[in-house]
Structure formats: C-alpha cells, structure tokens
Amino acid sequence: MPKRTLVLLEGSTRVNGLLFVQAAKRLGLHPITLSADPAQYDYLAAERFETIRVDTGNPNALIRECLRLSANYDIVGVTSPLEAFYAIAGKLCRYFDLPGPDPASIERCRDKYAQRQLLAKAGVPMPDYRVAANAAEIESAASEIGWPVVVKPTVGNCSRGVRLCRTVRELTEHTTYLLGGKHIWQSTPNIVLVEEFAQGPQYIVHIMGNEVVAIAAAKFGRPPHFVFRKCIFPAPLTDDEHERIADVSLSCLRALGLGWGPINIELRWTKLGPVVIEVNPRIAGAPDSQLGQLAYGVDLVAEHIKLVTGEICNLHKIRSHTAAAAFLIPDCDGTVDWIDGVSRAAAMPGIAEVKLLIEPKMRIVRKGDDRDGIGWVIASSPSLDQTEAILQDAVDLIHWSITPFSILGRHE
Template identity: 70%
Template sequence: MTRKALILVEGSTRGTGLLFVQAAQRLGLCPITLSAKPTQYDYLVAENLNAIRVDTNNLDALIRECSQLRATYDIAGITSIQDSFYATAAKLCQYFELPGPNPVSIERCCDKFAQRQLLAEAGVPIPAYGVATNAAEVQSAAAKIGLPVVLKPVNGSGSRGVRLCRNLDELAAHTAYLLGGKHIWRSSPRVLVEEFAQGPHYCAEIVGNEVVGIVAAELGPPPYFVFREITFPALVTDNEHDRIVDVSLSCLQALGLGWGPTNIDLRWTKHGPVVIEVNPRLSGAPDPQLVQLAYGVDLITEHIKLVIGDKLNLRRRHSHTAAARILLPDRDGTLDRIGGERRAAAVSGVAEVNLYVEPKTPIIRKGDSGDWIGYVIAASPSPAQTEAILQRAVDLISWSITPFPALGE
C-alpha cells in the first residue's frame, strides 16, 4: 500500500516546524520537507526526518521533485509553514489538484501596499498610508500623513525593517537604512509609510471563515514592534470581541481569503478596531500552542486536516487562559551563559520553555522577531493565575551578555 505523504515547503527554526511534523505523523502521514538548506532545521537532523534539498524559489524544480515523489508516495497534501513560501505551496496544490488556498489571493495579500488598497476599497478601517521608492517620496508621504509614522517594507514579516519614526531625524535615518543597502529586500525596494495607530494590540486567529479566538499582545518599547507577551484569549468586552470579529471577517471578503488559516493584526484605537496587517497563513509559535492550551483546539493538526481534505473540528474543549513571555536580551554582545530552563519548566502550570540560543552566541539586536532568545508558556483556569505562574518561571531563567569590545580596544 502506497504511503500518504505531506509535503512541507521549507520548515521553521522556531519550534513550529517540529509541531507540524509531529501532527502529520499522528495523522498517519509521512512528512517530507523540501528545502534549499535542510540542515538549517535542527529537528530534521535530530529526528532523522525526510528532507530533500531543492531550490524552493524555483516552482518548476518543486514540481519536478513532487512528481518524482509521487512514484513512491501518495501525496495527500502540500503546504508551508513560512509566509514567504505559502503562495508557492498554493501553486503546487493547484498544479497537483490538491486542496489549497488561491495563490493569487495569497500573493496580493503578501504585498502590503496591494493589501492596503483592497482593504481601503472595501471600507475596512486601516491607517492612512502611502508607498515610496525613494527618500523624497517617503518625506512627501510622511508630510501628508503627519508624524509620527511607521515605515515598513512592502514585503516581509516578523517586523523586520519596521520602525516608528517620531521626528524628521528618525524618518531620515530609517529611510536611509531601508533604501541605502542595509535592509535585505526580496524584490525591488518599496516602503510603506503608515499612520501610527495607537492602542492595545490584538490578533484574530481564523480558520476558514471562523474566528477561533482573539490574542492580546504586549509590545516592547518604541521605536520597534517586538512582542514581549502574548495572551489567549484576550480579555475584551463582548462589544470589542464582536467588532474585532466583524472587521476580521470583512478582511477575508476584501482579500479573497477564507480557505485555511489567517491571522489578522489589529489595534483598538479611539475609533475602534483598525487593521494593521492580514497574514494569510497560520501564526507561528507560540500562538498555536496557546490556542491548544486555552481551548483544546490544535490549529496545526486542523490545518493539516484541511490540506489533505479531511473534516475540521474547531470545537472548544475547555476554556483556560494561556500566555507566553518572550525572552529578549537587554544589550548586544556575546552570550556568556543562559540557564534555569529546567527549573522554570518544573513550575506547576508551565507548559513549555524554549530557548533558541546557546553560550558563545553573538547577540545583535535589530528590533524585530529575530531578537527573541526564547519563550516560556504557562496556562491555568484564570488570567491572574497564569500571569503569576509565568512570572515565577521567567524569574528562574537568567543569562549574561558581555558587550562587544569598543572599536580600538
């Protein structure tokens, strides 16, 4: 009997990749990762998992590889964990006549300027915005919108290259960074200049056309947008919940989404919910773990079931509060030591402790998700209890960083 396989286009270095592999195996599938560099994913080597080296930026090469795999396996589904390859996976699904999202909708959505245009046309509340390809256009758009503004690459994720510019000096400095060759662009440089929407940050977790729940996120200090703590479900009123759900569903309609997972970042401003970004994919770690701990809904397993054409089950099994604290360094330098994770993991109510770094690792903060050095997840029946457990565990983890020598030393 031919074994059923799940094809994953690239993996993840932050824990989600292994969760996808494990979920696929529980469903009786053979997970096969196609990657330009399989060795970058530790879990593939550690678990002796199937991985094939292939140019994942070359659709024809991926089609050839999948066609060859069909001689040995029954390919039940194809997907990707990374947003930059999600449209590629959708094209493969289309080619092999497998369940998947509309690749055109995914590509349009991943272009933040095109996304803004479609949302604006549909009347979805979004920040004022403009697009620029040079410094003069950045200044012109910022003057029209009014400082402070947020500058971000039109394509990208993880808050890479995203910065709040509160005055003309910060605007000029970040424009020079983005357009002066320091930022790595996947395509021709285009900068989104955006009104700074102020208020609590939320994220709607959606599968198909159903909002599974709403995440609350605390961000670090400006000018960057780095998550520090994530809580599920968010403590919002019934009115706030309903308005966030209504706006989120209107995003799906405006962008031609509604198949599979979507997560939508919003701010609750003085005018109500304002959409910051629509991500046409499943959230990365630790969001899926939080949803499972709080509601008993395994988003990763349900996503794979959708990919292979099985029936979903998003029914809530229980109602707890889960939260994750992101571990962030306070300086650049060389990590001398990091420890305490075993004691933290032993605290009652702690579900997971995940450290990304080891001693002797150079720490260079860039003000994006790449600054994370780990996270701690806790869950309990109440928000206050979860927060207390989380703090107790985080206090047990410590590290030291020796600053890099100054130039000339």
C-alpha cells in the same frame, strides 16, 4: 501501499517547522520537506525526517520533484510553514488537484500596498498610508500623514524592516537602512509603506477558513521597534469588543478573497475602535499555536494539515483556560556567558514550556524584529490573573549574562 505523504516547502528555524512535521506524524502522514538548504533546520536531521534539496523558489523544479516522488508516495497534501512559500504551495495544490489556498489571493495579500488598497475599497478601518519609492517620497508621505509614522517594506513579515519614526532624523536613519543595501528585500522593486501610527492595545485574530478561532492580546517592547514581549489567549475583551473585532476581521477576508485555511490578522483598538494593521495569509508563528492548544484544546497546526490533506478539521473548543507567553529579550548585543534558572522555571506548576533559543558562547546581535527573542515561557491556568502570576514568577527565575561586544573589544 504507498505512504500517505505531506510535502512541506521549507521549514522554520524557530519551532513552527518542527510543529508541522510532528503534527503530520501524529496524523499518520509521512512528512517530506523540500528545501534549498535542508541543513539549516536542525530538527530535521535530529528527528531523521526525510528531506530533499531542491530550488523551492522554482515552481517547475518543485513540480518535477513532486512528480518524481509520486512514483513511490501517495502525496495527499502540500503546504508550507513559511508565508514566503505559501503561494507557491497553493500553485502546486492547483497543479496536482489537491486542497489549498488561492495563490493569487495569497500573493495580493502579501503585498501590503495591494492589501491596503483592497481593504480601503471595502471600507475596512485602517491607518492612513502612502507608498514611496525613494527618500524624498518617504519624507513627503510622513509630512502628509503626520508624526509619528510607521515605515515598513511592502512585502515582509515578522516585523523585519518595520520601525516607528517620530522625527525627521529617525525617518532618515530608517530610510538609509531600507534603501541603502542593509535590508534584505523580499520584493522587487523596493517599495516602502508609510503609515499613520495607530495607538491602542494590540490584538491578533486567529482564523481558520471563515471561523474566528481565537482573539489574542499582544504587547510590544520599547519603541521604535515592534518586538513582541507578551501574548495572551484569549484577550480580555467584552462581548461587544469581541464581536466588533471579529466582524472587522471577517470583512478583511471578503475584501481580500481569502477564506480557506489559516489567516491571522493584527489590529489595534484605537479611539475609533478596531483598526486593521495587517492581514497575514498563514498560520501565526510560534508559540501562538501552542497557546491556542493550551487555552482551547485546538491544535491549529494539526487542523491546518487536515485541511490540506482533504480531511475535515475540528475547531470545537474542549476547554476554556487562559494561556500566556512572555518572550525573553536581551538588552544588549554580545556573547552569552551563562543562563540560569531554566529548569526551576520549567518545573513550576502551571508552566507548560520554557524554550531557550540560545546557549553559552553564542553571539547575540539584535535586529529590532522577531529574531531578537532568545526564548519564551508559557503558562496556563483556568484564570487570567492566575496565569499572569505563574508566568511572572517563572520569568523572574530565569537569568542570563551577556558580555557586550564593546567590552570584549578586539578579543571578541
């Protein structure tokens, strides 16, 4: 009998890809990753997961490869851990009559300008915004909205190319970065979104289908960048706050034609209440799935895979704990000398994971986005206060040394 196979388009260099193949194996599936460069995902070779090199940006090439595979495998689902390939995965699902998201809705949602227009039409609360294609338009938009403003590409994720600009000088610097050839664009033409800076606590809403599974609290590091420093499941909210955030989130799904599979929505609670920052038509990046599993016993990655393979997902919460992650962020660029305290932190009661993404001799070059994180620590317990205390004690045990490039000089 042919193996029941899950086809994954690309993987992830930051854990989520590994979670997908591991969850597929636990569900009795045979995962096959199609990638333009399988070697970039270390876990695939280390765990001997099957991979095939193919142009994943070419839907016709993917169809041909899946047709070839179907001669020996029973392909029961197609998906991707990466947002950039989620719409293409949806197209393959349509072609092979498999469960999957509406690719047109995914593509509209990924374009933040199109997303903003649809949300505005539906009356969803969100920051004031303008779209711009050149430096003059960007500066004009900032002046109309009022300082400070957030400037970002219309297509992208993980805070890449996103910056808070408080002055004309900062705006000019970021405009030069975005339009001067340094930023890697995911869209053509290169269109910029200029937005009002919504001030207030940050929340992330995790949805599967039309059900709000969790609302998490998130904290960023120092501006002008938006680099996560902490995430807490569940967010400490009143019943009224939870209901208002959930209602706004579900109104986003209706406005954008979503409602199948995983969605995560970023909001801020302002003086006007919940304001939508952006809707992401995908499962959230690591370690959010691990936090949801620790807090509620719900494995969002596994439940997502159940959906794409035609099974019934189970979002029933079997526990009520608090789980939190602290992200480890370096304070300079340079070469890693040493790391200490990881094993002691990992051995602490209540610590679920200590994940390091660096090792000695590795070069650190901060980007001002999610790539700045060099690891995280996850703690879980029955209460928020206890979880935060455990987490801080573990983080305090971890130390590292980075020799800045400016000291290394010509010897670097």
